[in-house]
Amino acid sequence: MTRRTDAEYEKLADEFEAGDFTVTGPVAVYPERLRTGRPAGGKGRSGNxxxxxxxxxxxxxxxxxxxxxxxxxxxxxxxxxxVADYVAAHPV
Structure with a gap:
């Protein structure tokens, strides 16, 4: 996977602002896959x-x-x- 350049991000932003894009379907969000851990510097704690x-x-x-x-x-x-996958696959 290669990183995008600033020019590519600028082009994407311009296309989005102009409405020049196609929505291909709903975005699936899996809360159990969202990152946990320490918050970014300066942000309050939201969990233990x-x-x-x-x-x-x-x-x-x-x-x-x-x-x-x-x-x-x-x-x-x-x-x-x-660990989350293992625990889910091996309920006690």
Missing amino acids: TPAISVRFPSELRSALDDLAAAESTPVAEVIRRA
């Missing part, structure tokens, strides 16, 4: 997200780092998603 420390074997940690980099996502977010 206690920290937990976990150790991984080197190979697993390396694979985790690679996955997070490929998705442009923090490692902590990949871990949260994996």
Whole structure:
């Protein structure tokens, strides 16, 4: 995935402002997939997200780092998603 340039963002903004775009359908939003964690600097806290420390074997940690980099996502977010999926698949 390549990053867009400032010129590309300008073109997209101009097209949007001119109404030169097509809506292809509803946007699906999955609240369980929205990022959690610490708020951006200066913003108030909206929830309690206690920290937990976990150790991984080197190979697993390396694979985790690679996955997070490929998705442009923090490692902590990949871990949260994996744990949420596991817990959902294994109810007690």
